[in-house]
Amino acid sequence: MKQWRTRLSISLPRVAIICHDLVMVWLCWHGLHWLRYAMVPGAPALPWWSTESWIVLGAQGLVFWRVGLYRGLWRFASVPDLGNIFKAGLVGLLAIAIGLVIYNRIDAVSRAALVLYPFALVGLLGLPRLLYRAWKDNQTSDVMELGAKRVLVLGAGRAAEALLRDLRRSGAWEPVGILDDAKRLHGTKLRGVPVLGELADAGTIARETAARLIVIAMPSLDATAMQRVVGICEGTGLPFRTVPRLVDILEGRSLPGELKEVAIDDLLGRKPVTPDWKLIRGWLGGRTVLVTGAGGSIGSELCRQCARHGAQRIALMEISELALIKSHEALTRAFPDLEILPFLGNCGDPAAIRRALDMARPDAVFHAAAYKHVPLLEGQLREAICNNVLVTETMARACRQAEVGTFVFISTDKAVDPANVLGASKRLAEMACQSLDERGRTRFTTVRFGNVLDSAGSVVPLFREQIRNGGPVTVTHPEVTRYFMTIPEACQLIVQAAASAAHASIYTLDMGEPIPIRVLAEQMIRLAGKQPGRDVAITYTGLRPGEKLHETLFHADELYQPTAHSKILEARAREVSGESITRALQQLRQAVADYDTDAITRILHAAIPEFSPAPEHKASSTVVPFPTREARTYR
Incomplete structure (x- = not known):
């Protein structure tokens, strides 16, 4: 009974609208003929009901239904609805003319009425709709609360x-x-x-x-x-x-x-890069991908991008139980038809890797698992090398043995002329992947990008928390700059690179101008509705261990050439000796097993001659006066 009442409540208004429109069609047809023949003395009056009237109503009503006139709501009638009515009038006129020609060769039908018919019909059908909408809008305004x-x-x-x-x-x-x-x-x-x-x-x-x-x-x-x-x-x-x-x-x-x-990314100094969606969907469609570090900022967004653009199955590999659960649940909610394979484990464990690759049989692997905090890793050399280098090499070698089509290593701009442990470990991992690429079944690709806005452990969440607590906001140096991109943009670059990658390729993004961290802090304070220097202080603490004033995107010996995308560049990988890299990795494994950090340091410098650690800067807690409002300019 309830279902029947619901259907009735929906059908009755629609029937009333159909009846209204047919009445208007009848008035339009007879009104135009009355006006036409009223000017001719002694002209015969058109009968109110005749076979011609039924032909007009039937033909026009069928056209109304076919053009979808009753799918819209009068409450939201607008100019496109008037266009739809006019189209229905023109098509209806054609249908009426055909019907009348078949019936009586259009005898006793005014040609002038036929010409004016579509225009008059727009007025008779459109005006009531627009008046009804205006009345409803006025009603909404009248019932607005005084506290709106x-x-x-x-x-x-x-x-x-x-x-x-x-x-x-x-x-x-x-x-x-x-x-x-x-x-x-x-x-x-x-x-x-x-x-x-x-x-x-x-x-x-x-x-x-x-x-x-x-x-x-x-x-x-x-x-x-x-x-x-x-x-x-x-x-x-x-x-x-x-x-x-x-x-x-x-x-x-x-x-x-x-x-x-x-958001702070709305104020970045460049437009976000738009990928080649056709290329990405053509490559991803129906494929299986495996993402390591799938619970992190980059890994979880990579999973969403792959799911959104056609991946059939996604395997998640994550060492953190909670992060894996969150990523799995988020993907299940957003993509209920997606096949998801969660793997809890360390991607540096050869047995765990083999198990994941055997079960998922991925076409591509995105290696996002890594340590990335620059000052922390300066004092954790062994763990940085173990996770960022040895785990990457173990994962890459397993993918080559399993004949995975594409292995994408996610690197950083800090690997260019590295000045810290993070950059050096990522550069050595790049070299390890390059040495494994033998132009066989597996393509090894490296993607570099700068800092990612709002990623876990990045400066934006730190600034946000400091602003929430009333400050001060801590900036390392007044002149320090960094390249930034958003999390989705970074992941789109990764997928784009995977879709178009060649063997042993390195891709980087032309990220425009670097952004001063001081300006970033200032803008975030203002976005929070506060004034820098007045409501929230900015404190300069000095560069931390391993940090540089300015990052470098491009290496002098890597000749960069444009790709199909105007903002993505491909670097010509520097020659590396596979034998020397294999020997260095073997030595590193022994040094890691012995916890010999001095040996790790020597091996790292020998493998990466350009590795030049940044000098230590003494931290300070000086609050530098902020420029006056008149002197400040956005960059």
């Missing part, structure tokens, strides 16, 4: 139009004005909301309109323009949000209509 939050919108484009519609529909928000730098729009209205001035007027207009929230509705802004807009919003002292970018919605990181805080 007043919103000032920045931008008067398509994103703003969609935002205003959503705000009005929610009933909890009241748009009070729009700001846009296009002077031609000043004084106009968008969905009834006036465009009051330029973006720079936000402070004054926010006070005049008693706004309580600012929404940035310009998702296509580049980083420089977004920095300016954020500065304007900060100057008002009001909280501010932004509409998500289209790419974030398509990638599932944001929902349509969602208002989100401005």
Whole structure:
């Protein structure tokens, strides 16, 4: 009974709409003929009901149904619906003409009425729909609570139009004005909301309109323009949000209509790199991949990217029980049809590797498991070499024996002219993978990139926690810079490299200009609604062990050439002696077994002549005065 009532409640309004439209068709047909013959004295009157009337109603009603006129809702009627009605009128006119020709060769039918019919039909069908929507919108405005939050919108484009519609529909928000730098729009209205001035007027207009929230509705802004807009919003002292970018919605990181805080990656000094999705899907489609370190920031995002772009089965290898559970559950929720094989174990254990490779039989392996914290590894040389070098070589050798199609080693920009243990261990691991590539079944590929925003243990979560606790925010040096990319961008680069890789290849990303860490800290403080130097202090502590002021992306001896992607470069791998690398790895295994760090250091320097440890810098706790507001500029 309940199901029958539900169907009835859905069917009755639709039947009423069909009846309304057919009545309008009848009025349109007879009204046009009445107007036509009313101008001719003595012309015969068209009968109210005739065979012609039934042909008109039947033909037009069938066309309405076929063009999908009843799939939409009057509540959201808009210009596209009017276009659909006009299309239905034109097709209906053709169907009516064919029917009348067959019936009576269109005798006693006005040719002028036929020409005017589609246009009149648009008015008779479209006007009631638009009036109904206006009435419903007005009703929503009338029932808005008196405490609805007043919103000032920045931008008067398509994103703003969609935002205003959503705000009005929610009933909890009241748009009070729009700001846009296009002077031609000043004084106009968008969905009834006036465009009051330029973006720079936000402070004054926010006070005049008693706004309580600012929404940035310009998702296509580049980083420089977004920095300016954020500065304007900060100057008002009001909280501010932004509409998500289209790419974030398509990638599932944001929902349509969602208002989100401005993220630090929105303020990066370059546009994110867009991969070749066709190439990636063509390579990944139906394949099986295995990801080591699948519970980490990079590993878990790699799994999501592979699942999103067509992988049929994903094997997760992770030494942390909790991280494996979280990654497995997240993938299961997001991709219920994906086959997932979790393996708990150390990817440096040959037996565990063989078991995972035998069960999963992957087409590609992404080796993301590694230690990566620079200052910590300076005092943990043995563990860095064991995990970053020996485990990688064990994993790579097992993949070659299992004839895996592609082995992707995830490296770092710190492997270029290494100045710390992390960089040296990653460089030696690159060389080990290169020495294993014998142009056989397995392609060994290395992907290098810079710091990853918001990854576990990175500077962004640290700054966020320090800001939350009221400061100070600790920066190592006023002039230190780093290259940054987002986690999804880094993983897309990895997958792109795997899809197009050659044997023993090294890929790196043209990451634009490095970002000063001081500026990053300043922007994060401001995004938290605070002022640097006033609400949260910035303390310079000195470079930590193994750290450099500036990182290097490219090595002088690696001739870089462009690839099919404009922002991805392929380095010509430097020649390495497979025999010397094998001998160095054997010596390292013995030194690791003996816990002989002096021997490990000697072997590392011998294998990597360019390894030059950075000099130690004495840390300080001096709070450097922050520039005045007038002197500060975004970079």
